[in-house]
Amino acid sequence: MKKRITLFLFALLLGVSMSSYSQIAVQADTIYTMEGNKIVNGIVLVQGDKIEAVGSASEIEIPSGYDTHKTSVVTPGLIDAHTVVGLAGIYNQDSDQDQLETSSAIQPHLRAYDAYNAREELVDFVLNKGVTTVHTGHGPGALASGQTMIVKTPYNTVEKGVLDSETTVAFTLGSTVGRYFDKPGTRAKGVAMLRQQFIKAQEYLEKQKSGEKPNKDLKMEALADVLNGDLTAMITAHRANDIMTALRLKEEFGFDMILDGAAEAYLVLDEIKEAGVPVFIHPTMTRTYGDAKNASFTTASKLAEAGISFAFQSGFESYVPKTRIILYEAAIAAAYGLDRETALHALTKQPAQLLGISDKVGSLAKGKDADLVLFDGDPLEYTTHIKSVIVDGKVVKK
Amino acid sequence: MKRFIQLSILLLFCIPAIVLAQQTKVFTGGKIIPVSGEPIENGVMVIQDEKIIAIGAQGEVDIPTNAKKYDVSGKVIMPGLVDSHSHVGGGDGGDRSSALHPDTRILDSIDPRSDTFKKALAGGITTVNVMPGSGHLMSGQTVYLKLRKANRIEDMLFVDNPREEVAGGLKMANGTNPIGKGPFPGTRAKSASMVRELFIKAQNYKEKIEKADGDPDKMPTRDIGMEALVEVLNGERIVHNHTHRHDDILTAIRLAEEFDYRLVLHHVSEAWKVADEIAEADVPASIIVLDSPGGKMEAVDIKYKNGAVLEDAGVTVGYHTDASITDTRLFLRSGAFGVRAGMSREAALKALTIENAKMLDVQDRVGTLEKGKDADFIILSGNPLSVYTRVQQTWVEGKKRFDISNPEDRKYATGGYDVFERTTQNHNHGRN
Numbered sequence: 001m002k003k004r005i006t007l008f009l010f011a012l013l014l015g016v017s018m019s020s021y022s023q024i025a026v027q028a029d030t031i032y033t034m035e036g037n038k039i040v041n042g043i044v045l046v047q048g049d050k051i052e053a054v055g056s057a058s059e060i061e062i063p064s065g066y067d068t069h070k071t072s073v074v075t076p077g078l079i080d081a082h083t084v085v086g087l088a089g090i091y092n093q094d095s096d097q098d099q100l101e102t103s104s105a106i107q108p109h110l111r112a113y114d115a116y117n118a119r120e121e122l123v124d125f126v127l128n129k130g131v132t133t134v135h136t137g138h139g140p141g142a143l144a145s146g147q148t149m150i151v152k153t154p155y156n157t158v159e160k161g162v163l164d165s166e167t168t169v170a171f172t173l174g175s176t177v178g179r180y181f182d183k184p185g186t187r188a189k190g191v192a193m194l195r196q197q198f199i200k201a202q203e204y205l206e207k208q209k210s211g212e213k214p215n216k217d218l219k220m221e222a223l224a225d226v227l228n229g230d231l232t233a234m235i236t237a238h239r240a241n242d243i244m245t246a247l248r249l250k251e252e253f254g255f256d257m258i259l260d261g262a263a264e265a266y267l268v269l270d271e272i273k274e275a276g277v278p279v280f281i282h283p284t285m286t287r288t289y290g291d292a293k294n295a296s297f298t299t300a301s302k303l304a305e306a307g308i309s310f311a312f313q314s315g316f317e318s319y320v321p322k323t324r325i326i327l328y329e330a331a332i333a334a335a336y337g338l339d340r341e342t343a344l345h346a347l348t349k350q351p352a353q354l355l356g357i358s359d360k361v362g363s364l365a366k367g368k369d370a371d372l373v374l375f376d377g378d379p380l381e382y383t384t385h386i387k388s389v390i391v392d393g394k395v396v397k398k
Numbered sequence: 399m400k401r402f403i404q405l406s407i408l409l410l411f412c413i414p415a416i417v418l419a420q421q422t423k424v425f426t427g428g429k430i431i432p433v434s435g436e437p438i439e440n441g442v443m444v445i446q447d448e449k450i451i452a453i454g455a456q457g458e459v460d461i462p463t464n465a466k467k468y469d470v471s472g473k474v475i476m477p478g479l480v481d482s483h484s485h486v487g488g489g490d491g492g493d494r495s496s497a498l499h500p501d502t503r504i505l506d507s508i509d510p511r512s513d514t515f516k517k518a519l520a521g522g523i524t525t526v527n528v529m530p531g532s533g534h535l536m537s538g539q540t541v542y543l544k545l546r547k548a549n550r551i552e553d554m555l556f557v558d559n560p561r562e563e564v565a566g567g568l569k570m571a572n573g574t575n576p577i578g579k580g581p582f583p584g585t586r587a588k589s590a591s592m593v594r595e596l597f598i599k600a601q602n603y604k605e606k607i608e609k610a611d612g613d614p615d616k617m618p619t620r621d622i623g624m625e626a627l628v629e630v631l632n633g634e635r636i637v638h639n640h641t642h643r644h645d646d647i648l649t650a651i652r653l654a655e656e657f658d659y660r661l662v663l664h665h666v667s668e669a670w671k672v673a674d675e676i677a678e679a680d681v682p683a684s685i686i687v688l689d690s691p692g693g694k695m696e697a698v699d700i701k702y703k704n705g706a707v708l709e710d711a712g713v714t715v716g717y718h719t720d721a722s723i724t725d726t727r728l729f730l731r732s733g734a735f736g737v738r739a740g741m742s743r744e745a746a747l748k749a750l751t752i753e754n755a756k757m758l759d760v761q762d763r764v765g766t767l768e769k770g771k772d773a774d775f776i777i778l779s780g781n782p783l784s785v786y787t788r789v790q791q792t793w794v795e796g797k798k799r800f801d802i803s804n805p806e807d808r809k810y811a812t813g814g815y816d817v818f819e820r821t822t823q824n825h826n827h828g829r830n
Contacts, residue, residue: 089692090691090692090693090698091692091694091695091698092692092693092694092695093695121691121692121698122690122692125690125691126690264815266814266815267815285725285728287722287725288813288817288818289722289818293818294813294814294815294816294817294818295813296812296813296814296815296817297811297812297813298812298813298814317693319693319694320688320690320692320693320694320697320723321688321689321690321691321692321693322690322691322692322693323689323690323692324689324690325689325690328689331785332728332785334785334786335785335786335787335788336812380785381784381785381786382731382734382735382737382738382783382784382785383734383737383738383783383784384738385738
């Protein structure tokens, strides 16, 4: 927030010309504000980098001088709840794959912030597909692979785009870990290793609380932040037994948790619900192999029916497509039983809430960041086009 | 033919079976998209045994009185989808002992009971070209299959006898996938030279056969790899060439022109850069839709607009799944994405059916709904290019192979607990 105020003052002092200070009006047949009901025949006014007003065309008059865009449908900028863009590059060569460090299986102190390549081509690609904010970072594969972050997609440096530099610590349970590491060699050993580290982190915290100053240990700091609630534990687990292991760890150590992947969530809906854990659901079209062998097109709709909060993610792909597109993943979920507006909600406001950024993004309301996607039809339909993407009041795609 | 004779003999001994086998079925009330012509609102299609015997608008088609009637009001009927590049069936091809395996047949390694066939049927696919991988310059002979119910691979073939007839194509690849350590080529130029050397050998082999003129004493020693390549040189076996980069595409065309063989380009990620050259060479392109570019150096410039650009250039263009690279259950989606990027609807529907059939030389049997063609069709809940449309039934040669109202079938459309086998992932894409 501090950054934005300075920027605004700077702009005022310099008397920045009207061309770089946005005044945009978007008129649409349907506006999905994600704040209550959709608006039919509505207008969104943008002033600077914020939304100035949202309402029906009968309530809002477009002031003169506003750059006016007419379109069929408007949604908030899409938020990818979990991706690796910016770390896992388009070329898929060793030199552009920074999503997984394999020197040891528990490295929660690695920060995505120190690896994110804001100019990576796939970042721009997903922006063109309406994704204005990503929760990105280390991919699945290590017991603890590192700290994720939240960044807006149009900016050239991580510093300019960042919304939150450390958001979660990414953990993985299941057979995926065995693909990259000799140690652990089994599921049970992996969990034992994680528990041991959390117990060490508890002791580290105890020492700090008792006034003792333990030698600063980055790994312990990261896990202590998870125990403190400063960082959320995002645990990738697909098989039902691995999901239950994740819930067991949460119960033992009392941390805030997001369940990630969750291919077999439909087997343990009651347990997930009871634990109050939200889900970053695997891409609907994820390939059915490995731990995600039992993935179903209908899982998102089952989560919705069960009243479990969930958001769509593009996940990690080791080959092609190098990144998935959350809009397309949500569309397939909608085709297989998920209510269409719930699908849009799980692309916008729901991930914003789960990531703690809903004060700025994820919905269209006065004072929120002016992040909008303009469509020429139903956003979920195969043949619909994205006409424009607006981020922080700037038209970044036409 | 042999199968047909066997069937006839069987039927002679079994009178009630004749009645059953000659059961005529008629589908009325739906919209029929024959692909060979304009869509027919309120169409009628009559099938008998494994063939379409009549198709047209209501009132224009005689409906046999004994026909079993199916009311498909509100639904859409179109041809069964033809996938010109697939890896269903869990088969393989050549091993790491050589970069060139013209002798190796994927039909010797396919599991007809593989759940990948059920998954493909759930997506409306009825005909497939099953290919070995792209990690070789020549990974082996492909096979053209009908997704009939089968215990033996022979029950799925287009041909009656694979020893006497050409049952598929020949898979080739250029670019980075076949490149590696010996015996694999280390460069693109070496790749092309190895292919050229082998085809020159095949030309010599062919010449010896022609000179022998039927005299068994003068025939060259049988070499099954050479025999397959002679079929290629004779235009009986089509080369299916994996290729991505614009210069690799042109190299594939150059070699086909040098040895005068029939070529289908596959994937063709940079087709949009050389569409006119592809058109001029009169070579069909079987393309893929990837949700994002990249994943490998050669595919960073792939575009959704490939279909539209090739259509405009006048190229015969089809889509393929490259299963399991894209999901066979969502094959219609590839055509829809073509339309999103500027392809015409008509071309997109052809690209999922008849254009692919042409690439496999099976266009007289499948790919459109016309009198005399195989009764391979799908029944859809609506517009074939909408995300909300579901494949409700898939029919192969007059037999229903998938029905979404049957839970045992439906599970293959959606996935779920213990639906798929543990080994549905992937074939060799190189990485030597």
